[in-house]
Amino acid sequence: MGEEMEIGCARPTGGPVGEPVETDEKKNDKKIMGEPKMIKVGQKAPDFTAPAYHKGKFISVKLSEYLGKWVVLCFYPGDFTFV
Amino acid sequence: MSIDSMFVHKMWDDKELSKMVTGGIPFPMLSDAGGRVGAVYGIYDEDAGVETRGKFIIDPEGVVQGYEVLTPQVGRNVNEALRQIRAFQLVRDSKGTEATPSGWQPGKPTLTPGPDLVGQVWEVKQTWPSDPTIKTRYPNSWNISLKRNHVDSVKCPNVLS
Numbered sequence: 725m726g727e728e729m730e731i732g733c734a735r736p737t738g739g740p741v742g743e744p745v746e747t748d749e750k751k752n753d754k755k756i757m758g759e760p761k762m763i764k765v766g767q768k769a770p771d772f773t774a775p776a777y778h779k780g781k782f783i784s785v786k787l788s789e790y791l792g793k794w795v796v797l798c799f800y801p802g803d804f805t806f807v
Numbered sequence: 808m809s810i811d812s813m814f815v816h817k818m819w820d821d822k823e824l825s826k827m828v829t830g831g832i833p834f835p836m837l838s839d840a841g842g843r844v845g846a847v848y849g850i851y852d853e854d855a856g857v858e859t860r861g862k863f864i865i866d867p868e869g870v871v872q873g874y875e876v877l878t879p880q881v882g883r884n885v886n887e888a889l890r891q892i893r894a895f896q897l898v899r900d901s902k903g904t905e906a907t908p909s910g911w912q913p914g915k916p917t918l919t920p921g922p923d924l925v926g927q928v929w930e931v932k933q934t935w936p937s938d939p940t941i942k943t944r945y946p947n948s949w950n951i952s953l954k955r956n957h958v959d960s961v962k963c964p965n966v967l968s
Contacts, residue, residue, distance in 0.1 A: 726835060735812050739843040762849035765873055769865045772844045774808065776835035777816035785835050788869065794892055795865040798883070799839075799850050799858035803811045803819040807860075807882040 725790065726776065726783035738774035738784065745770050769797070808837035808844065810857055850876055864892060866899070908932075 729736060745763070763770065769787060776785045787795070800807075811819075816836035825831040837844075842858060845851030850861035860877040872895050877883060894907040897917065905917040908928070916935045918924060924931070 735814075735840065736838075737840045738838070740847045745847055762876075763847075763871060763874075765871050767871060769863065769869050769871045770844075770847045771869075772847070774837040774839055774844060775813045776837045777813040777820065778835040779831065779833070782813050782817075783835060785837055787865075790865075791869050792867045794867060794896070795863075796888055796892070797808065797848075797863040797865060799845055799848070799861040800809050801855070801857040801859065801879045802809050803815050804823070805879065807880065 726778065726785040729775065729782045729784050731782055736775040736782075736784075738772060740770055740772045741786070741788075742771045769795075808839050808858065810839055810842055810845075812840070813838045862888060864888065864895065866895065 771786065771788045773784055773786045776783050778785075787797075809816075813836070816838065820831045820836065839845055839858065842851035842853070842856070845858040845861075846853075848861060848863065850859045851857075852859050860879060860881070860883060862875045862883055863871055864873045866872050873891060875883065890912065893913045894911055897907060897913075898905060901917075904919060906920050908916075908918050911917070918928065918931065
């Protein structure tokens, strides 16, 4: 899943897509970052796009492309962080 | 997903992960520059500038069924994630009529919640075949005495619930 990307010198980025999750607090982005709010179980997972490396290719992944499948989304502090 | 670029992901897979997983990592390794996606999910550590170890289980409708967040030094367990997904799939297939008790493993008995089950779980559990491979271990400090297959007295310090 996901389309292959053309690779240039600029580092590609992604980000959340669709409706903002908490519209009230969007006015002050810094406040949101300072007080991270956990999403809730039983609610929709916020959609996003993200550049990715997958089996030798660079692709763009969109979470909503995986509708109909079970997804495990794992965050981690960084590559080469041992654990 | 981490804040690393996909180029670093490739290097990590090429140089290290592919030596632990045959053929390399089989799933996409996502890049989240600036932690923008992590922030929306509530696991981006702004002070450290990295994501914490957050794991989210998302069902076929795109609904978050569960998550787990650990501090950096402790790794997660893929087998536990798979066990949880199998449990969620069973509950989903039963249209919510069945529930999986704590410690449930695929193939093991489930519970059917309803008025008749209230206060009767201990009795239902006695009808289940005992599994010698499953041993529940409690710290000695909990001072648990087991009699007639159920817990008579439990004293557990430092547990908040």
